[in-house]
Amino acid sequence: MALPVKDQIKYWGIAMAVFLVVLWALGDVILPFVLGGAIAYLLDPVADRLQRAGLSRVLAVSIITLVAALVFILLILLVIPTLVKQTTALINTAPALFERLQAGLTARFPDLIEPESTIRQQLQAIGETIQARGGELINGVLSSAMGLVNIIVLLVIVPVVAFYLLLDWDNMIAKIDSLLPRDHVATVRHLGSEIDRTLASFIRGQGTVCLILGTYYALGLMLAGLNFGLIVGFIAGLITFIPYVGALVGGALALGLALFQFWGAVELADGDTVTYATNWLRIGIVGAIFALGQFLEGNVLTPKLVGSSVGLHPVWLIFALSVFGSLFGFVGMLVAVPVAAVIGVLIRYGLGQYRDSLLYQGQSKGR
Structure with a gap:
């Protein structure tokens, strides 16, 4: 004789609560x-x-x-050092980028931005905040759960x-199937x-899309x-699993850096006259790269x-994350997508x- 529905709901609810408590603990x-x-x-x-x-x-x-070990070694030798170097350099040069933006705006719109104006001070504060927060982030990563010892442990375990x-995946699935309520x-x-099907379509499929993009x-x-460019591409690819967000965030970051780099990048002095030459072609190429992507x-x-039948809405993913x-x-962020798929x-x-x-069809169901 099967258990009443209320008892089944109670037991499965207790199991879910225990799972969440264990995950949190x-x-x-x-x-x-x-x-x-x-x-x-x-x-x-x-x-x-x-097989x-x-x-x-x-x-x-x-x-x-x-094969996975060879790929990982290649990443360690070729990609990851450059990625870390560019990330650190981007954080450290953020104030200089904002100072360059201030200089460009001041040269073109002298009445809009005065040396002591609120806009100028806010831009400077933004640059200093990015540098400070970026340094705190790197220090936190190196001194917390992602410290050197823990990284080595992760690489081994x-x-x-x-x-x-x-190796035992099929056997585990068969064992779990044998324990299901008959x-x-x-x-x-x-x-x-x-x-x-949902996880395979989303995680495997979208993971491949993120890697390619x-x-x-x-x-x-x-x-x-x-x-x-490497760190911008990494960021854009990493968040591509949220439709449009990866392209928008990566495109905005890339175009912003392109404006800093190519807008007024060349100064031609003619007596007392300074001409700012903007490389619009390079800026257009950066925009075209993201449009094509x-x-x-x-x-x-x-x-x-x-x-098209995965069924994971971007808002639902953001909420779950x-x-x-x-x-x-961090563990919660790793399990957020699978749990969101299960709930969906x-x-x-x-x-x-x-x-x-x-309850839905009413008396019309019996007719």
Whole structure:
């Protein structure tokens, strides 16, 4: 005899509450395991495909691990040092960039910005704030959970966890399936497949889109001669999973830096006359790079790699990231998207059940 619905809701509610309490209590302790599990989930289709090609699971996982290690070493040697260097340089040069903006505005609009005007003082304060906050951020990262020792621990534990989870992934799924309540096994399997489809479409697909666009933006901006092009491309690619936000934030940052770099970059002195030469072509190229990237994202990459039936609204993603990030820190931000996907699937299932119920259809259902 099945448990009453009220008892089932009570027990599942208690399980969810325990999960949230454990997530909040453990915090950064479970970070390596969350990252390892995420990596194993992302790479499981690759391992399955290699198995279908005739390789054993152990050999398939070993090949994936070797390739991932080589890629990681290349990133460490080629990309990450430059990325850190550009980030630090951008933070340190922010006041100088704002001073240059002040000088340009003062030269072109002398009546608008006086030496002691409020606008000038605000621009200077913004630059100093960015530098101060940026320095605090870097110091906080180096002295907190992302300190050197913890980074080394992550570099050691995460690959090990990912390797063993990927090796036993199919066995774990089969074990979990065997523990499902028998009265609801069909429903839970259906919801599980919907959740997996949503996560696969969004995380795997959108992750690929972020990687492609981030690489495109970084290379394009660097070839265009924009200072800090790598860090701008990294930022734009990182937040591309929120539609339009990545292009808008990255485009605004890139165009702002382009104006600082190419607006009045050359001064030609003719007696007492100083002429500011603005390289509008370079500025236009930077804008065109992001316009083309937005076109490719909306018309080629997202339809092909993500699809249109994922069902994760940008506002819902921002809300989930904000709530879980504030409650559970960095680990909360990592689990925010999967949890948002799960909740979205459950809400859609609940709405479907509601539309089929007497509460929605009323007496017309029986006619």
